[in-house]
Amino acid sequence: MIYIENNNLDPHYNLALEEYAVKGLDVDEDILILWQNEPSVIIGRNQNTIEEINKNYIEEKDINVVRRLSGGGAVYHDLGNLNFSFVTKNFHSNVNNFKIFTQPVIDALAKLGVNAVFHGRNDIVVDGKKVSGNAQYFYKNKMLHHGTILFDSTLEDIVEVLNVGDEKIKSKGIKSIKSRVTNIAPHLEKQVPMDEFKEILLKFILDTDSPQEKEYKLNDKELKEIEELKNSRYDKWEWNFGESPEFEIQKTKRAEGGLLDIRFSVKNGKIKDLKIYGDFFGDKDVSSLEDQLIGKSYRKEDIEKTLENIEIEKYFYNINKEDILDCLFK
Template sequence: MKYITNLSNDPWYNLAFEEYCFRNLPMEDEYVILWINSPAIIVGKNQNTLEEINSEYVEAHNIKVVRRVTGGGAVYHDLGNLNFSIITKVKGEEKIDFRQINIPIVESLEKLGIRAKLSGRNDITLDEMKLSGIAQSIWKKRVLNHGTILFDTDLSVLSNALNVKQEKIESKGIKSVRSRVTNIKPYLKDDVDILTFKEMLLKSIFEHKNLLPEEYILSEEQKKDIEMLCREKYSTWEWNYGESPEFSFKNYKRFPFGSIDIRLNVKRGIIKNCKIFGDFFGTEDVGILEEKLRGVKYNEEEVEKIIEDEPLEKYFGNITKKDFKNLMFK
C-alpha cells in the first residue's frame, strides 16, 4: 500500500485526481488518498442532479456541484469533512463489497477512540447516526472505494444544501436516502483539527496493515493529465448536470394576469419538449416561445439568454423575466 498526497481543496480537481489515479496508476500496489473539499455537493453517477440539490441555496452560497464515477446518493463536503479513497485490485469475484475494504477504516477510527461500525449497505455509523457514506466502482479488475468522514462539518449547511422539494421533478434517477448524521470531533479524546486528524488516520490505516507509510509521487506529466481531466470533464456543465437521467419538470403559479402551467421534458440536460398552459391572455402565440426553448440547456444562464429579448408580456401579460425564470426552475 502507498499513499498519495493531494492538498487541493478544489472539488472539480479532486474528483479528477481520484478518477485519474483509479484508471491509470500501476496496480502492483494498493493506494490510499485522504483529501478535503471546499463546500460542494457530490452526486452519484446515476442521479438527477437537480433532484438532489437545493439549487437556489447552492447558487447563493457558491457551493460547487460535481458528479462522481461511483453510484449511491448525494453527499455534502466542506473543509470540516475528510474524504478517503482506496484503490485496489479485485480480489476474487467482481462484485461490490463494502465490508472487506472498509474494515481498516472502521478499525482505524476505533484506535482513535471512535467506536464506529459498518451499518446497512454502505454506511459507517456512530451512536446509530451516520458519519460516513461509502461508494464503490469496479473497472478493469480495479476497485475504487471512497467515502466521507464527517469530522467538523457545518451540518446546517448540509441540511439546507440537500433540502430539495422533489414534487416538481419526476425521473428515474437514483434518489438519495437521508439519514441522521453526526460529526466525530466531539467524540475524540483530544482536541485536534482536521489536518491533524487526517495524519492520525493515515498512520493508523498503515499500522492496521502492519506497514510503514510509503508515498507514491505523481510525475509532472501525470499532474498535467489530471488538470486536463478536470478542465474537460469535472468542471463542465455537461458532466455535472447534462449526464442526469431523463426527467420531467412541472410547475404552476397564479399571477394577477392569470395562471401559467409549464411542463418540460429534459434529456441529457437539454430541453427536448416544452409546453405552456394557462388562462392568461396574450397577443403573441405562446408556441413561438415553446419552440425557442426546445433544444436549450436546462440551465438558468442559458434560459436567460433566450428570454432576454423576448417580449414576455405579449405572451402572458404583465410578467417579469425573473418571474418566468423562477417558474422554470424554482
C-alpha cells in the same frame, strides 16, 4: 499499500485525481488518498442533479456541484469533512463489499475512543447516526472505493444543500437529515484538529509511523494528465448537470439496493427516450441497459423477455429483474 498526498481543495481536480488513479496509474500496489474539498455537493453517477440539490441555496453560498464516477447518493463536502479513497484490484471478494474497506476506518476511530460500526448497505454510524457514506466504481481489473468522514462539518449546510425525495422519506421514515448525521469530533476522547486526525488515520491504515516512505509522488506528465481530465470532464456543465429531457412517464421504486427512478416516453406502443436515475450501485454503466430497453414494446411480457438476456446484477447491486418490472408496470 502506497499513498498519494493531495492537499488540493478543488473538487473538480480531486475527482479527476481519483479517476486517474484508477484508470491511468500503472502500479501494482493498492493506493490510498486522503483529501478534502471546499464546500461542494458531490452527485452520484446515476442521479438527476437538478432534483438532488437546493439550487437557490447552492448559488447563494457559491457551493460547487460535481458529479463523481461512482453510484449512490449525493453528499455534501466541506473542510470539516475528510474523504478517503482506496484503489485496488477488482477481486470478486471486493465487489460491493463495503465493510472490508470501511473496517480500517472503524478500527482507527476505535483507537481514538469512538465506537463506530458498519450499518446498512454502505454507512458508518456512531450512536445510530451516520458519520460516513461509501461508494465504489469499477474499471477493468481495478476498483475505486471512496468514502466520507464527517469530522467537524457544518451540519446545517448538509440540511440545506440537499433535497430528500418523498420516496426516501416514505421508505425510511426520515424526519430530517440533521437528526440522522453527526460529526466525529464531539465523540473523541481527546480533541484533535483535522490535520492531526488525518495523520493518525494515514499512519493507522498504512501501518507505519513514517508515511513518507510509502508516498507515491506524481510526476509532471501525470499531473498534466490529471489537469486535462479535470478540464475535459469535471469542469463541464454537461457532466455535472447535463440536460434532463422531458418525459411523459415517471416510475419509482425503493428496492433493497436503492432507489430506482425510471423515466420514459411511449410512442406507438414503444419505449423511447428512457433514462434510469437512482442512488443504486453497480459495475456496468446503466446507459447500455437503457439502450437495450429503448424501442421495445411497453408490455410487461416483452420487457420481461428482454431482461432475461441481460445480466441485471452487473448494473444494480441487490436490485433484480422483478424490481425493474415492478417499477415499470406497478
